[in-house]
Amino acid sequence: MKETILITGCSSGIGRFCAEQLHKDGYTVVASCRNPDDITALRQQGLNCIQLDLDDTDSIKQGIEACLALTGGRIDVLFNNAAYGQPGALEDLPTQALRQQFETNLFGWHELTRAVIPIMLKQGSGKIVQNSSVLGLVAMKYRGAYNASKFALEGYTDTLRLELQDTPLHVSLIEPGPIESHFRENAKLKFEQHIDMAASRHHVSYQQTLDRLGKSSPSSKFTLAPDAVLSPLQAIIDSKRPKPRYYVTQPTHIFGFLRRVLPVSWLDQLLSKSN
Template structure:
């Protein structure tokens, strides 16, 4: 029987690449996007795509009902991927901007995951894969909202893994570093909506960050294409014993070692150079 996998955030980037790749591998993919025009575009490309806005509980629950109908209540996999970055120093970020970050990056994931777990339990098997980040275990300045949301995802996932022990459901984290996608463009939009450059003591830093976000492609030499997530996702979905964490890109591996070995003060000095 073909395994059905629901993927969020499929309009571009990682979700888009993984949805097409899994469909080619024979999975019954249910892709999802926030905007109707993206849903129509992906359906025209041959994917089964539904509308799902992670910041809207009604939209999430309606999408789950579509999934239930499509699968007969037998969903196998969930790839929580949809997210965005809200740049800005924490002292400059309006609380509402932080709330919006968490609605999409964390609370929406919780609502969706909570809604599909009963289907997986009834199915007698299931895989939940969380697309976290290197910024889920190390912090960088001006990334506080995103850091906080991904740290929350990591702690939430570790807890759920303990609670799922003894059930037929496995849960894994993928922790990418720099990936070439529309993430920067979306982050720039969020940055311009929430931050007033002219009133901040970080104006010079913000201008440099804005220039970086406006670039079409990352200048980080370790940046990998979105397709780099396909292999770890496939392993997490198909291996008899999925890994707890899949670290993708050299910076993620490097930072994991630094986090484990360096004193906090030394790690701070290293991370302070970023931004």
């Protein structure tokens, strides 16, 4: 019998694609979304879909209960994927906006993971997969909130892996670079919500940021389709001993290597060229 898989952030992009494909391949997939319209759309495709808002403790508890009701009490794989990016220079970023970034990108993941670990320990197996980012390896300007959330996730996941070494549970990170999704569209909305562009000394660079976020074409020639993330996720599902890290896209491989070999000043010079 194929595994049961809970995936967060299935409204679009990586989460939706992975949920659809794994469902087609015969896995018992439970997709989760925050938006009721997205839940309806996925259910119309024949997928199990539940409402789960990572910013809401009650929603997380209810989501877990709904998932277990659909899977007969099992969760073999948790794919933590739901996240967004809050653009803006750190000096312009309201503290509340940073809190919101961590609430969705880290604290909600922690709460969900804590709820799933006892289930996996009781059933005697399980895999926790964290969708991180190249920006959990290196930092880029005007992405400070997102950088910080993903750097925190990297440390969190490394610690979790160490603490679960004496159990039958496995923990892995997937670290993508640019992937086709609605990520930029959502980031633009967050920028406009929290950043006072006109009052900032970074307003000229912010215009370049808005131009980039507003484009419908891929943000980089290295941008890949969401199936690039499905491949390592499938490898983790299939493996008896999955690797701790899976790099996805050429930028992740490049910057992962450069971070190890370059002096910080050289890497800073390289990274400072991006907006």
